[in-house]
Amino acid sequence: MAGEVAFGLRNVQVGLGSRVVLQQVNLSAPIGSVTGLIGRNGAGKSTTLRILLGLDRPASGTALIDGKSYTALAQPLRTVGAMLDGASAIPERRGIDHLRWIAQSNRIPARRIGEVLEQVG
Numbered sequence: 001m002a003g004e005v006a007f008g009l010r011n012v013q014v015g016l017g018s019r020v021v022l023q024q025v026n027l028s029a030p031i032g033s034v035t036g037l038i039g040r041n042g043a044g045k046s047t048t049l050r051i052l053l054g055l056d057r058p059a060s061g062t063a064l065i066d067g068k069s070y071t072a073l074a075q076p077l078r079t080v081g082a083m084l085d086g087a088s089a090i091p092e093r094r095g096i097d098h099l100r101w102i103a104q105s106n107r108i109p110a111r112r113i114g115e116v117l118e119q120v121g
Helices: 045-052 095-105 111-120
Strands: 005-016 019-030 060-065
Touching: 005 045, 019 045, 045 060, 095 111
Parallel strands: none
Antiparallel strands: 005 019, 005 060
C-alpha cells in the first residue's frame, strides 16, 4: 500500500468482548483525496479511525498510512491530521494550552500557534 495510497486498511477485524465491531474491513484512499466515513451510530467509523491512528489495535489485519503504521511515522502529526470527538473536553484546559502541548510534543515552533490561530480566526 505504500506510495499509491494515503492510507489503507486490509482485512481489519475488531471485537469488543463477544461482539464483532468491524469485520474484514478493506479500505484505501488515493493520495490527495478527501475521504469521509459515513454511517449510522455504532457502524464503526470512529473505531476505524482509532485503528488507523494506532489508538486501538485490530484483532487481525493491518492499518497503514503511506505504507507504515501510524506509530512508525517519523513525524505523525505532520503526516496525518485527525480530531476524534471525545466524551468531553478537559474543562480546565484552554484551546491555546492544548495547541502549545501539541506543538511542543511534535517539535513545531511555538510561533506557529499564533499563525494558525490568526489564520482560522
